[in-house]
Amino acid sequence: MSTPRKQVILGAYLGGVNHHTAWWHPEAGSQIDFSSFEHTARTAERGRFDFFFLAEGLILRERAGRVFDQDIIGRPDTFTVLAAIAAVTEHLGLAGTINATFNEPYELARRFASLDHLSGGRAAWNVVTSFDAFTGQNFRRGGFLDPADRYVRAEETLNAVRALWDSWDAEDVVADKESGRFLARPDAGAFAFHGSQFDISGRFTVPRSPQGRPVVLQAGVSPQGRAFAAANADAIFSPYGKLPEAADFYRDIKARAVAAGRAAGDIKILPSASFVLGDTEADAIEKYHAIRNEQVTGQTALILLEQIWNRDLSGYDPEGPVPDIDPDPDAAPIIQGRAFLHQDRFATVKRLREVAESKKLTLREVVIDQFERGPLIGTPAQVAEQIDSFVQNDGSDGFIVGSHLVPSGLDEFVDQVVPLLQDRGALRTEYTGTTLRDNLGLPNVRSATAVSNAKGL
Amino acid sequence: MASNPLHLGVALDGAGWHPAAWREPNSRPAELFSPGYWTDLVATAQRGLLDFVSIEDSLTLPGVPHAPSDDAVDRVRARIDANLIAARVAPVTRHIGLIPTVTATHTEPFHVSTAIGTLDYTSGGRAGWQVRVSGTAEEAAHFGRRALHDLTPAEIAAAVASGTFPDQVHELFDEAADAVEVVRRLWDSWEDDAEIRDVSTRRFIDREKLHYVDFESRFFSVRGPSITPRPPQGQPVVTALAHAPLIYEFAARGAELVFVTPGRATGPRAIVDEVAAAAARVGRTGEPLRVYADLVVFLDTEEATGPTRLARLNELAGAEFTSDAAIFAGSADELADLLAAWSADGIDGFRLRPGVAVDDLAAIADRLVPALQGRGVFRTGYPEGPLRALLGLPSDVPNRYATA
Numbered sequence: 124m125s126t127p128r129k130q131v132i133l134g135a136y137l138g139g140v141n142h143h144t145a146w147w148h149p150e151a152g153s154q155i156d157f158s159s160f161e162h163t164a165r166t167a168e169r170g171r172f173d174f175f176f177l178a179e180g181l182i183l184r185e186r187a188g189r190v191f192d193q194d195i196i197g198r199p200d201t202f203t204v205l206a207a208i209a210a211v212t213e214h215l216g217l218a219g220t221i222n223a224t225f226n227e228p229y230e231l232a233r234r235f236a237s238l239d240h241l242s243g244g245r246a247a248w249n250v251v252t253s254f255d256a257f258t259g260q261n262f263r264r265g266g267f268l269d270p271a272d273r274y275v276r277a278e279e280t281l282n283a284v285r286a287l288w289d290s291w292d293a294e295d296v297v298a299d300k301e302s303g304r305f306l307a308r309p310d311a312g313a314f315a316f317h318g319s320q321f322d323i324s325g326r327f328t329v330p331r332s333p334q335g336r337p338v339v340l341q342a343g344v345s346p347q348g349r350a351f352a353a354a355n356a357d358a359i360f361s362p363y364g365k366l367p368e369a370a371d372f373y374r375d376i377k378a379r380a381v382a383a384g385r386a387a388g389d390i391k392i393l394p395s396a397s398f399v400l401g402d403t404e405a406d407a408i409e410k411y412h413a414i415r416n417e418q419v420t421g422q423t424a425l426i427l428l429e430q431i432w433n434r435d436l437s438g439y440d441p442e443g444p445v446p447d448i449d450p451d452p453d454a455a456p457i458i459q460g461r462a463f464l465h466q467d468r469f470a471t472v473k474r475l476r477e478v479a480e481s482k483k484l485t486l487r488e489v490v491i492d493q494f495e496r497g498p499l500i501g502t503p504a505q506v507a508e509q510i511d512s513f514v515q516n517d518g519s520d521g522f523i524v525g526s527h528l529v530p531s532g533l534d535e536f537v538d539q540v541v542p543l544l545q546d547r548g549a550l551r552t553e554y555t556g557t558t559l560r561d562n563l564g565l566p567n568v569r570s571a572t573a574v575s576n577a578k579g580l
Numbered sequence: 581m582a583s584n585p586l587h588l589g590v591a592l593d594g595a596g597w598h599p600a601a602w603r604e605p606n607s608r609p610a611e612l613f614s615p616g617y618w619t620d621l622v623a624t625a626q627r628g629l630l631d632f633v634s635i636e637d638s639l640t641l642p643g644v645p646h647a648p649s650d651d652a653v654d655r656v657r658a659r660i661d662a663n664l665i666a667a668r669v670a671p672v673t674r675h676i677g678l679i680p681t682v683t684a685t686h687t688e689p690f691h692v693s694t695a696i697g698t699l700d701y702t703s704g705g706r707a708g709w710q711v712r713v714s715g716t717a718e719e720a721a722h723f724g725r726r727a728l729h730d731l732t733p734a735e736i737a738a739a740v741a742s743g744t745f746p747d748q749v750h751e752l753f754d755e756a757a758d759a760v761e762v763v764r765r766l767w768d769s770w771e772d773d774a775e776i777r778d779v780s781t782r783r784f785i786d787r788e789k790l791h792y793v794d795f796e797s798r799f800f801s802v803r804g805p806s807i808t809p810r811p812p813q814g815q816p817v818v819t820a821l822a823h824a825p826l827i828y829e830f831a832a833r834g835a836e837l838v839f840v841t842p843g844r845a846t847g848p849r850a851i852v853d854e855v856a857a858a859a860a861r862v863g864r865t866g867e868p869l870r871v872y873a874d875l876v877v878f879l880d881t882e883e884a885t886g887p888t889r890l891a892r893l894n895e896l897a898g899a900e901f902t903s904d905a906a907i908f909a910g911s912a913d914e915l916a917d918l919l920a921a922w923s924a925d926g927i928d929g930f931r932l933r934p935g936v937a938v939d940d941l942a943a944i945a946d947r948l949v950p951a952l953q954g955r956g957v958f959r960t961g962y963p964e965g966p967l968r969a970l971l972g973l974p975s976d977v978p979n980r981y982a983t984a
Contacts, residue, residue: 147779155809157671157702180807181690183790190787190805197775197809200691203698206667209615225688229639229722237661240613241668260803261690296658298602298609303896305602305609309651312641312658323724326641330613330658420782 128548131514132358132391132521132563134218135167136176138195138529140184141461142423143397145414145527146195152530155197157207159530164208167215170537171551173562174216174247175208176523177201181222182258184460186426187435193422202234209242216559218247218340223280224254224273225262228321231280232287235337236329244333244558249340249360252277257459274347276320281339281355283316283323289571290314291331334558335568353379357565358391361519364497369394369518389566395523398499398506400535411500414527415491424490430458431471441487445479499524507543514549586919586957587872587929587971589677590625590944591839592618593636594656596936597876597903600896602656606938613660615668621941622669625676628945629959631970632677634710634819634931637662639683639719654897663695670703677967679708679819684759685752686714686723690802692759693766700811705966708817711760711835713752743825753830755799760818760834762802765793767815768979769805791981813966814977821874823904828858836973837870839931841905842922848873852926867974870928874905878935879912879943886910890935905933912947916955923957929971 137160138144145151153159164175180198184191201219208217217238221231231248239246252273253259256266268276295311297304315324341356343349352359353376361376363369377387399414401407419427421441429436432450435457439446450468479489499506499522510522526532544550556562594612595602602609611617625633636642641657643650662680670678678699682692692709700707714720720728728748731739739745774789793804819837822828831838838855842848848871855871878886878893886909894900901907908915919930932948934940952958962970969975 146777146784147782155701157704161671183805183807190785190790192783192785192787195784196807197770198807199701200694200698200808202664203667203695203702206664207671207702210619210668210671226691227686227723227725230687233639234661234664237664240660241615241618241664243615260801262688262802263800265801291658296610296613298612300603300605300607300609303600303603303654305655306653306657309653321724323722325718325722328639328641328659329661332613422782 129515129520130551130564131510131544131549132393133167133170133172133550134174134176134216134393134395134521134523135163135172135533136178136395136523136525137163138525138527138532139178140180140194140196140198142194142418142427143527144195144529145417147417148528150528150531154195154529155199157204160199160204160208161211162530163533164212164215166533166537168212170533170541171545171554172215173521174218174245174559175212176218176249177204177220179220179222179251181225181253182261182460184458186429186458191426193420202238205246206238206241209238209245214245214554214562216245216247216338216562217242218249218338220249220251222253223250223277224252224268225258225264228280228283228287228316229323229327232284232327233329235284236288236332239332239334239337240329244560246332246334247338247340247357247559249342250277250281250356251342255459257456272320274351278351278355279318279320283318283321285336286314286316287327288331288336290327291329292571293331293335293569296330331569331571333569334560335571338559338563338565349376349379352376353385353390354383356390357560358393358520358563360523361392361394362496363518364394364396366513366516366518369513370516373517373519386566388564391520391563391565393521393523394497394519395525396497396499397495397527398524398536398540400501400503400506400539402502404501404505407500407502407505411498415495418527419487419491419494421487424487426458427490427494428475428486430461431468431475433457433468439486442485445476445486445489503539503543507540507547510540511544511547511549585959586923586952587631588949588952588958589630589632589634589679589872589929589931590941591634591636591874591931591933592621592937593933594642594659594937596938596940597933598878598890598893598897598901598935599655600893601936603896604893604936604939607936608938609656612656613658618665619669619672621937622673622676622678624941624945626673628949629962630676630944630949631929632679632708632967634679634708635662635665635681637681637683638712639686639714639722640716663699666707667699667702670699670706673703675706675962675970677706677708677817677970678703679710679817681710681712683712683714684756686719686725687759689759689762689800690766690806693763693806694808696763696816697767697806697808697811700813700816705812705968707811707813708819708967709763711756711818711820713756715749715752740824745824745826749826753826757830757833758795758797758799762793762795762800764815764818764834765795765980766802766804766806767811768981769793770809771979771982772810772814775809810979813968813975814979815968817967817971817973825854825858828855829862831855832859832862832864832869835869836867837872837929837971839872839874841874842927844906844908847925848922848927849925870971870973871926872929872931873922873927874931874933875918876901876903876905876907876933876935877915877940877944878907878909879915879940879947880910881939881943889939893935901935903933912943912951915948916951919952920955920957
């Protein structure tokens, strides 16, 4: 008997507030009307996806003190939209980014546990920490968090939230009309958590939710981030969309999880990818280049480089060479409110110059070439093959896919690629599990007591 | 229909407002945290053509108001987030207003603003906010960011008698007033036509129509603009429950609607006057604050009269039911008489608190509403439009930042 084929986990993201989302396209819809979220979520569920993923906004991005005006902007509150999507889907997981810096554990635990109840066990939390004073301007405590403490903040937040979730056991609500007993024990929901970030205690209001603990997602590339995710997360966003570095990352995370006392399958590894489909490979590549050409205008290219150089580059010609001056890491940030992913400015600049030199590219062409990681391009059969073989070769456990076109972009993926993945036996044809944890193949933590016993706590 | 139609909403709280409500035959205590229970309740309210449902919430276990959580196991000692209940219900309802309770004390005004603003999007312009202040030591300990001390019963009694509250209470309501102001500014921080999608200049937004709110007070500062565009209603409906002149002032500063609790014996006249005086003291101009009376109701059903039901519930609970609001037990016609009398005494609308959620909400929809319709004082169908219009509030709300 052969072992069952490794199943591809699929998530769907809605285009973000950046230059990737083609608001100028004739078919582009609203980024804020509920109908856009509903359409994408229903499409994902039609394609038997595991979950829908929604990012979060905390402040509008600015360049040199002015709000960006050329990219799509405007986001909803993550929780509110996910709870509404729960009403128009039945099986789809509902994952959202919520910041651990500008939220307190009591509210985080309460809202995710409530979402889990209201969706019948489909909630997932992507834990992130911000630490910049710019974002802090919209919140009570301002930029209070020392960047060096961000993993401490993340870890304590997660531990505090889990302590709150675990303060109720699955059997605590008896609700026996006859005897008049509502609670099984008088101290249901009692909790206390003391750490360097939090000193909290009391009673949690939300009974244990269908998943017990909603799914936790995390992104981390640095050694510290990897260690945190491997010990704490149910799934990790991988930045690697290409073999072999993706497989190295995969092995490293799974090994770290095992070292932390978990099973390798208890943590899932998921890169995100855009996709472009065509009737032929050449057609798909041509469409991809046309889309990239529209996404990266001269102005967009300059702004993307300004974030790396941290200098005003508006005097440079986008159709000319890459700027010959050095980055200015010590100046006040020119671009604010956007995640900065380039760890070493000088190394990135060096790489961009080398690529421009060897490929004979202009400034804008270098951005087009270098600022996209691992897109899925080809005929539907080729894209299905890329996804499946990547997963079977342990590049990842699946993909989070999204289109440049909101909200209809996911339709062609679901209509054309999903059936091929199903034919390969790599994707379910019907949902089998009840909760998101079931569908992802994660351990059942319905009972708080069982979780504590298993961990020897 | 009469020129001043009656406005009617309900306040939903767990299995109902009586502590033994969950034990009634039709109650669904094991489902209080499930979506089906809430969608059924709101669907019933919408069947009754009600203006809105409000959904209670608190950052402590429900129980005795203003008292620390105790060890009682015979009552509903749990609740889930009200804004998310409203969000879950929004796509499966069409006309009824959705007013979740959200605390202003320990929460981030920025998050509250986007949460209620987003509810306005997902509901197509039906969102409101019942502002709550969380003043107990227990709630403060859940957040660990500040120390609050519980008022003693004697302090509460003295404050109610004299109308003078301890400084801590003034602080909490001043802070909540600032939260309301920030939330409202953030709702206005995008002008309605800020999104231009001008392909020729490749500009998505006219950034001259986005505004920093630059709010600073001794409690917090918030810069803005919001991340969420202006909600469909412009300004979702802000409401608050109030029992004393200090709180009437709070409502008059920032709310469209205040829920008050007149006694059966005295009637609402004195409170209506007090609210008007509070509004004058804080210098409220423009739209008058609408005054809605709260009543806990136990209506006659097929199976028993309201008074019989209340007596049975009291027996189950082992105590006489008491409430901050007047308690009504009787027939739909008697209640319709009471509402008509209070309307004539200056009340703009009513919020009924069903003693038993399933039973009394059904009786409101199927008995009270027809009785009111028969008197020609209640709508016979929903008009199209946002919650503001349904409530008779101006639906074209000027944006404080708009220049054109």
